Amino acid sequence: MKATVKKRSTPESAPIVVDLAGRESAHTVEVLCTPVHYWDYQPLKRSAATRTIVMVHGFRGDHHGLERVVELLPDYRVLMPDLPGFGLSPAFANTAHSISGYVEFLDAFLQALGLGSDTVLLGHSFGSIVASHFAAAHPSRAYPLILVNPIAAPALEGPKGVMTKLAVFYYWASAKLPSRLGNALLRSKLIVRVMSVTMAKTSDPQLLAFIHAQHHAYFSGFANRDMLLESFQASVSGTVRQVASQLTLPTLLIAGDEDEIATLPTQHKLLELLPDAELVAIAGVGHLIHYETPAPAAAAIIDFLERHPAP
Template sequence: MDARRLRLETGEQCYREGGPGSPDEAPTLVLLHGISSSAGSWAKLAERLPGYRLLAWDAPGYGDSQPLANEAPTAADYAERLEAWLAALGVERCVLVGHSLGAMMAGAYLAAHPGRLAGVVLADPAQGYGDADEAKRDEVYRSRWTQLETQGHAAYARARAPRLLREGADPADIARVEAEMQKLHVAGFAQAGWMLANDLLSRYLPVAPALPTLVVCGDEDRITPPEDARGLASRLGLPYRDIPRAGHASYIDAPEAFARVLDDFARPLLGVADASETP
């Protein structure tokens, strides 16, 4: 996936793009990473999704993307930047895939701007702590960026990265997650932490969405456990799919399985022909 950038009214927005040579004619998947990651984390999955135009952003405050103006942002603030980015790119119809904290952003975008969406995938979804007491919200807010600031990037990544993957994960995958964590900026990380601590996915998806929506989760996820993801799917009456032998970063642990689930969901929504049916 090639690194690109756009100048929006609110500042620089960086992203990666991959797919066919004529992107305007290709079905589009938009990929939103989680709190400890970046656009580059999707590279392994991208190899398993030929035929799609893939757009993976560096969320505001990540990579070289301009942080949000609001120092205490909600998921709706991220959704507005997402809308500005997709509008600037001329994306008219896509399937939106939000992983972990990105699932909260995807939910907020679905609530505010459903017109560009054919469907949404909530992968290993964070659901937020906005209904917790003040002490818990403060603990969640300070639990990541303060450690990064104190420990430094290398030590923080070494300690944290293995927890995002399954037990006995491929060392190359652990190294991949570590490398993405070492790109974190304390200020952007703190903004995202505030959103996680003080917002709720249910504020944006209080009832079943009108658009096709799928919940998926790695069956060995230790960060947002499968029982929580299944509970979300049950509450909203949504379909649920396990990603076998995968931890929280399920699209890194099990990219083939994740790609199959995503392709099965997106293909009919975006009008993509099934290759197995081609004469």
């Protein structure tokens, strides 16, 4: 069933303080021979009906990026790993940092934590590729599916294809240069700042300062340049569209109408390919919904989950 596309206005900015005190605890679990760090955010009030959401962050991010959304989901338990190779989690010991590798990881992670078929799965950006490919390969392991800034079309297509090719060269060259120089290039504060400025759409100085601080603090938290190149190649070669017809579970797409990486027209095309999906487009935001407009994103998630209770 196709739902009518909704449009939500961007609310006025609120003070940028992420308060998860009393909800957050850090853990480590062995997955695919890799000690994976993950965070468990408990609901403020637990009941028999409490749902669990597993969130998968984007490329070069870690669990911090989605915490503004987690904060606005006080009635849900949220589990969020730092994907292997990012944040505090080391690179895979014996697994490729590819889409299939991360799908295998997600499968093993859910099993290790004993999570059932009623687990809600949410992926942001690159995480949307991993989450959708997992749901396609394991159709009864999660319900439903939520994709934020989903990658609906190949990165080399469209008007931003030239910029993607430059990014491909950037990551390739960084992996081939001498180690010290290559790592310096990948962790360059100037380049991270340019990426941050390019993606942000808000004009709120307080919010901009928060976004830039987050990117500077966490965007360079990758294990090594070889795994980063592998992950980047996966991020530009994979899409949700590749598995759209196999996603028979209810799926929510949350998109920014100014997103230049996952453009709104591609989201409409993806919507038509999905058997059971709806699209929420948030005005005035691009690829940083999780930072800039967490409130309408969280409201859309809550509304969707209330209409799709655990099976």
